[in-house]
Amino acid sequence: MRRTVMVLMFLGYACAVIGVTVFPIAPHPESYYGGEPWWTMLHYIPFLVDAPSFILNILMFVPFGVLVPLLRPRADSYRRLFGLAAAASAGIELVQLIVMLTLGSRRTVDVNDLIANTAGALAGLLVLRLAIPHRKHRQRLGVSPARVD
Template sequence: MNFQTEIPTTAVLGPALAVFAVIAFVRRRGNVPGWRGGPLALRVLAAVYTAAVLSITVFPLWIYGGGYRNAAPWISQIQPIPLLMADVSMIPNVIMFVPLGFLLPLLSPGLTRGRTVALCALASLGIEITQLLQYIALGNGRSVDVNDLIANTLGGLIGCAALRVTRRATAARAVLDRLSATHGGA
C-alpha cells in the first residue's frame, strides 16, 4: 500500500507552546522564583526560539510508505566527512544557533563558555540524530551532515561571544541582568 501523510508543525508545536504557556502562567501566579519579569520574558523567548528551530529542522513530519518510501539505505543519508561539501548553505546553520549561544548563559548564568558551546553541539547532534531516525522510521528524505553539526556549534560559539561583548556595555549589561535567571524578579 502506497501512502504519504504529513503531521503539520502546528499540530505538535502549537500544543507544546500552549502547555508551556499554561505552566508559565501557573508558575507566575504562584510566585515561583524565575517566573516573573525578565526571567519569564527570557523563558518565553527561549520557548519560541526552540519551536522555531524545531519547525525548521524536524517538522513537519512526513510519513511515507510503500512505493513512496525512500528506498536508499539509511547509511547513505549520512555525510560523515567534515567540510567535504562545505559551501554557503552552511551559513543559515551558523545563524540558526547564534541565539542559542546567547540565550543559554542567560538562562543558566553559571554556564562557562565551554559548556555553552558543548550544549550547542549536543543540541545540534540531537537534531541530526532525530533527522536520521526520521529517515529510518518514516522514510522521509532528511539527511544527516557533519557540516550542520560544525556550523551549528560555530553559531553557538558566535552567540556566546556576542553575549560577552554585549555585556561589556554598561547599559546592555543592566538589561541582560534584568533578564537573567538570577536577577530581575527571580
C-alpha cells in the same frame, strides 16, 4: 517578569528550530528513493558542504549562544556553551535519524550541521560578550535566581 519573558523567548526560538529541522515529516514509499539505501543520507565527512547551508546553520544557532547564557549564568563560558550547543545539535541530528529510519523521511544527518550549529552558538556568545562586556552586567540582565534587583 524578566525570567518569564526570557523563557518564552527561548521556547519560541526552540520551537522555530524544531520546525525548521524536523518538520515537515514527509514519509515516502520505498519506490520514491529509487532503491537508495538509508545510509546514503548520512554525511559524516566534515567540511564537505555547500556554503549557504553551512552559513544558515551557523545563523540558526546564534540566538542559542545569546539566550542560554542569560538563562543559565553558568553557561557563560565558551567551554560550557560548546558542550550544550553540541548536545542540542546532536539531539536534532538524532531525531532526524530516528524519523528517517522509522517514517521514511529523507532528511540528511550531517556532521557539518553539528559543526556549524556549535560554531553559531559560540558566535552568539561572542556577540553577547561584545554587546555586554562585563560578566556581572550580563548576569544582571539575565535571569539568575541569585540576582537581586
